[in-house]
Amino acid sequence: MLRILVSIKQVPDTTNIRINPETGTLIREGIPSITNPYDIIALSFACYLKNNYGGKITVITMGPPQAKSSLREAVEFGADRIILLTDRKFAGADTLATSYTLAEAIKYLQAEEGPFDLYLFGKQAIDGDTAQVGPGVAVRLQVPVITQTVKFETLDLEKRIIRVHRKSENGIEILEAKLPVLLTCDKGLAEPPFSPFPLILKAVKAEPEIFTADGPVNYQREKLGLRGSPTQVKKVYTPEVKKKGKIVDLSTTPLKKVVDEVIELLKSKGIL
Amino acid sequence: MKEVWVFIEQEDGRIHPVSFELLGVGKRLADDLSGICVGILLGHQVSSLVDEVFSFGADKVYLIEHEVLSYYRHIPYAKALSFLAKKYGPEILLLGATPLGRDLAGGVATLLETGLTADVTELEIDKETGNLLMTRPAYGGNIMATIICPNHRPQMATVRPRIFPMPERKPGRRGELIVERVDLYEEEAGVRRIGFLPKEKTVNLEYAEVIVAGGKGLGGKEGFEKLRELARLLGGEIGASRLAVEAGWISYDHQVGQTGKTVRPKVYLAFGISGAIQHRAGMQNSDLIIAINSDPKAPIFNIADLGIIGDWKILCDALIEAIKRHKGN
Numbered sequence: 001m002l003r004i005l006v007s008i009k010q011v012p013d014t015t016n017i018r019i020n021p022e023t024g025t026l027i028r029e030g031i032p033s034i035t036n037p038y039d040i041i042a043l044s045f046a047c048y049l050k051n052n053y054g055g056k057i058t059v060i061t062m063g064p065p066q067a068k069s070s071l072r073e074a075v076e077f078g079a080d081r082i083i084l085l086t087d088r089k090f091a092g093a094d095t096l097a098t099s100y101t102l103a104e105a106i107k108y109l110q111a112e113e114g115p116f117d118l119y120l121f122g123k124q125a126i127d128g129d130t131a132q133v134g135p136g137v138a139v140r141l142q143v144p145v146i147t148q149t150v151k152f153e154t155l156d157l158e159k160r161i162i163r164v165h166r167k168s169e170n171g172i173e174i175l176e177a178k179l180p181v182l183l184t185c186d187k188g189l190a191e192p193p194f195s196p197f198p199l200i201l202k203a204v205k206a207e208p209e210i211f212t213a214d215g216p217v218n219y220q221r222e223k224l225g226l227r228g229s230p231t232q233v234k235k236v237y238t239p240e241v242k243k244k245g246k247i248v249d250l251s252t253t254p255l256k257k258v259v260d261e262v263i264e265l266l267k268s269k270g271i272l
Numbered sequence: 273m274k275e276v277w278v279f280i281e282q283e284d285g286r287i288h289p290v291s292f293e294l295l296g297v298g299k300r301l302a303d304d305l306s307g308i309c310v311g312i313l314l315g316h317q318v319s320s321l322v323d324e325v326f327s328f329g330a331d332k333v334y335l336i337e338h339e340v341l342s343y344y345r346h347i348p349y350a351k352a353l354s355f356l357a358k359k360y361g362p363e364i365l366l367l368g369a370t371p372l373g374r375d376l377a378g379g380v381a382t383l384l385e386t387g388l389t390a391d392v393t394e395l396e397i398d399k400e401t402g403n404l405l406m407t408r409p410a411y412g413g414n415i416m417a418t419i420i421c422p423n424h425r426p427q428m429a430t431v432r433p434r435i436f437p438m439p440e441r442k443p444g445r446r447g448e449l450i451v452e453r454v455d456l457y458e459e460e461a462g463v464r465r466i467g468f469l470p471k472e473k474t475v476n477l478e479y480a481e482v483i484v485a486g487g488k489g490l491g492g493k494e495g496f497e498k499l500r501e502l503a504r505l506l507g508g509e510i511g512a513s514r515l516a517v518e519a520g521w522i523s524y525d526h527q528v529g530q531t532g533k534t535v536r537p538k539v540y541l542a543f544g545i546s547g548a549i550q551h552r553a554g555m556q557n558s559d560l561i562i563a564i565n566s567d568p569k570a571p572i573f574n575i576a577d578l579g580i581i582g583d584w585k586i587l588c589d590a591l592i593e594a595i596k597r598h599k600g601n
């Protein structure tokens with residue numbers, strides 16, 4: 001039986017983000033929250049493995065109380081245990097503090113119910129796009145990490161070896177790792193399953209266990225949230241636009257003249 | 273002496289050009305700190321690359337060679353890099369925001385318990401405090417955020433290829449080479465590569481000198497056929513906006529912008545692209561931008577050196593004819 005841990009994040013849907021042009025701040029009203037799309041791939045992969053090899057899926061997330069809805073969604077993917085890490089003291093965490101908070105919770109769960117075989121993270125979260133938390137947690141758990149996993153090949157439960165594909169700069173690496181290993185999941189690894197009706201019902205009623213800064217995990221306070229974050233935001237601003245160049249209108253300028261101008265520019269850059 | 277470090281990314285003995293771009297920036301930051309720019313070279317039988325690292329501006333190179341480093345794996349690379357950083361205490365550590373660099377940076381920052389800023393687009397030294405100001409797009413590129421890491425060292429950042437220009441190569445330039453040793457074991461790597469599928473045809477968008485790009489305004493797949501003809505005549509590559517990619521007119525490899533490639537060609541020709549901020553983020557550093565759009569209010573005109581109001585197809589056809597004639601002469 002496989003023991004799988006999936007770590008997910010609820011994010012604002014960045015395709016709908018609007019910025020107040022005067023203040024340069026985010027307009028939060030009406031921005032829907034979604035489960036980070038790469039985390040959905042991680043959940044889908046966990047579900048696939050559970051269905052084919054048997055196992056138990058534990059899902060954790062760190063976030064405000066509303067992140068509960070992402071954990072309920074995880075239940076539709078077959079999550080057996082769901083945990084919400086929520087506390088004001090966790091807020092404002094950068095990737096170092098986030099990986100600490102998650103890794104300590106995972107260590108606590110392992111002390112309680114035994115080690116996990118696989119840790120699944122999304123390739124990155126679409127709100128920050130840093131891709132730093134997965135490798136950070138792997139280091140803290142002292143397990144190997146494979147980032148940008150795009151395909152699953154085989155799993156040998158006896159030898160405890162998993163074979164996957166990783167996207168690299170020049171192609172695809174075929175990699176074997178001994179369990180336990182942490183994978184960050186990229187497009188192509190798995191498709192969301194068709195959730196059976198009983199699971200959907202179960203999801204509606206599911207209530208996550210709540211972990212806070214005060215327990216049950218024994219956190220070092222100074223490593224949490226804003227306080228535990230080495231990076232600080234110094235300022236935010238709306239990017240300046242470069243100065244305008246020349247504008248010509250084809251309805252008032254002869255085509256030939258415009259074409260000649262483009263050709264001259266191409267020549268000036270040594271292209272022609 | 274303060275040291276600004278650049279991780280030199282190499283695979284199969286070839287250095288990724290982003291490392292040279294970072295040496296260019298590293299040198300500037302080192303000058304502002306009255307320090308030196310240092311290249312970190314890890315691998316197996318890679319000492320022949322040291323001269324190249326000096327030629328792009330490194331004053332010093334730390335070299336670790338080991339069989340276990342013969343191809344990239346997180347654990348041994350993170351161990352070797354963090355070993356060096358703990359021993360020599362650099363002020364700044366820069367890595368390329370490539371699949372390898374991102375994989376490595378997150379782990380090393382954790383091992384060193386320091387801050388890391390991803391996908392930085394501007395790097396400056398704060399004159400008053402000497403801290404590194406790391407600016408990156410936030411919230412889907414709609415705003416810029418300047419990040420600092422005041423109380424931890426090194427200050428770490430990853431930078432995407434082509435954000436910074438390629439520095440001049442000075443063959444024969446020398447520096448100090450320091451060879452280091454670290455104990456690494458095959459068993460602790462945890463991961464083994466058993467095969468490799470090279471990319472079939474790589475679109476070399478990032479380093480193309482001419483890019484002919486199309487957007488939603490092309491109106492369909494056929495539009496890109498025309499752009500291909502123009503690109504072929506100019507010896508360029510095809511770029512695209514996200515909407516054109518999402519429409520299925522062209523593959524993701526061609527996407528320019530915040531969630532695609534960052535490019536800085538000599539000439540960027542934009543056909544039927546509105547110029548949304550996320551698209552501009554990927555191409556605004558082009559030397560020369562020529563844009564054609566039927567909408568006089570399209571934001572692409574705010575950054576174009578030559579903006580042409582009109583139908584893209586008319587201009588494209590006329591350009592193809594004119595260039596053919598020009599080449600015929």
Ligand SMILES: Cc1cc2nc3c(=O)[nH]c(=O)nc-3n(C[C@H](O)[C@H](O)[C@H](O)COP(=O)(O)OP(=O)(O)OC[C@H]3O[C@@H](n4cnc5c(N)ncnc54)[C@H](O)[C@@H]3O)c2cc1C
Pocket residue numbers: 014015016017412413486487488489490512513514515516527528529530531532533543544545546547548549550551554564565566567570582583584585
């Ligand atoms: C988080 C996030 C990340 C994103 N990342 C990227 C990214 O990496 N790259 C990217 O490109 N976008 C990205 N986008 C999307 C971006 O916001 C825009 O939606 C997209 O760039 C618009 O593509 P477009 O210019 O092709 O389409 P449109 O905005 O629809 O523009 C089409 C243009 O074609 C013009 N046109 C129409 N017909 C003609 C004609 N016959 N001749 C000439 N002109 C014509 C129109 O006037 C219009 O200006 C991202 C968005 C988000 C939220």
